[in-house]
Amino acid sequence: MTVSSPPTIRVRVLLFARYAEILGTDALELILAEPATVASVVAALRSRRNGHLLPPHPLCAVNLRQASAATRLGSHDEIAVLPPLAGG
């Protein structure tokens, strides 16, 4: 007897500066049910310990480019969650 499980993807998540402090790590792997978006990553992070301290719509990048909450993710994508920028 076979059980069909929903398809999933595995993504790498990077956290920086204050967000890394809040979540206690600067990198983690997430397994997400398809279809997954940037918003799925943020929801997963906000469900972790202290995750409610993240804003609901943080600036994010996918594979080194800024991306919107609706950006669709594929396996092995690198999602970075970026605190407000303070360079320059």
Place this chain on the structure above:
Amino acid sequence: MTVSSPPTIRVRVLLFARYAEILGTDALELILAEPATVASVVAALRSRRNGHLLPPHPLCAVNLRQASAATRLGSHDEIAVLPPLAGG
């Protein structure tokens, strides 16, 4: 018997760059009948040899500040006749 002559002023005139070349000198003294203005100086210069090569309304300065053709002159004023500026 006394003869009354019209009052005059003596001013110093400075010429620069191309205007000094045109008039063959970079400094001269002029005696002008009162009332005298910057325009009187320009008229006197334009009546000299090659003076017609000066423009009728050149940029001028009186005592180190830009001045208009109507600026009234006094004795010992320094009037500079300035070719188009090309600094910077």
Place this chain on the structure above:
Amino acid sequence: MAHLSHSAIDAATLGSGLQSAERGASVTFVGLVRDHHGGRRVTGLAYSAYEPMAEEECARIVAEAEARWPASVGLTHRLGSLEIGDVAVAVVATAAHREAAFEACRYVIEAVKVRVPVWKRERYEDGSEAWVDPTTAGGTVPTAASAE
């Protein structure tokens, strides 16, 4: 890492590579670490970055400026620990004429501020630290250590 530097930035060196006989104008912006922010005395700071993205974003900004104006642009952002007066960022734009040099230089620094993933953690006179956050009223948010 052409645009990120973990050691001191020399704006003159950055500019010297951009000079040429047909370029008559050079505009340089240098951002320096100030001794105050939001009413507090700053004693130093640390810049961190999402380095691969920061590098790519800097390169994109420079390419955009060079496409939009007839100018050559250099850009270096400092990372790591900085003292008061240290150069945080330097932008040099050279062009045949000054308009292009001014506009390209300004474009680049404005874009760096809003697009390059760099974060600043300030140290204060009283030993406390905070993350600089231009989106908040006070301009900073406490570090996790201070908040807990």
Place this chain on the structure above:
Amino acid sequence: MAHLSHSAIDAATLGSGLQSAERGASVTFVGLVRDHHGGRRVTGLAYSAYEPMAEEECARIVAEAEARWPASVGLTHRLGSLEIGDVAVAVVATAAHREAAFEACRYVIEAVKVRVPVWKRERYEDGSEAWVDPTTAGGTVPTAASAE
């Protein structure tokens, strides 16, 4: 002659006197001698000035900029004989924030161009010379020697 120099200008030195711990932004404009003008190859040039007025006008321009923006401004214009690539003019504006530094620097160089009594005599590849005249179509007028 704080603002006029008969020897080479060092923009870095001009700027270093304006730095301070509360000024986070520095904008430098440097004008360099180009190797072409109006389609001709330039080999060098000579700047002359009505020096007492040029000095006063430079000081007035700097004072105006410092009154209008919260910035400190340095300005030096070169006089005498210059070669290709030499610094003709340097303006440095430092301020707490970059807007003031950019705007003050731009204001000063634009004002220098239209108010400071300085003249430029260019030398060309063929040995001829001409006065630079921004009000003419060609950008130059022949020297008296060439015209006679």
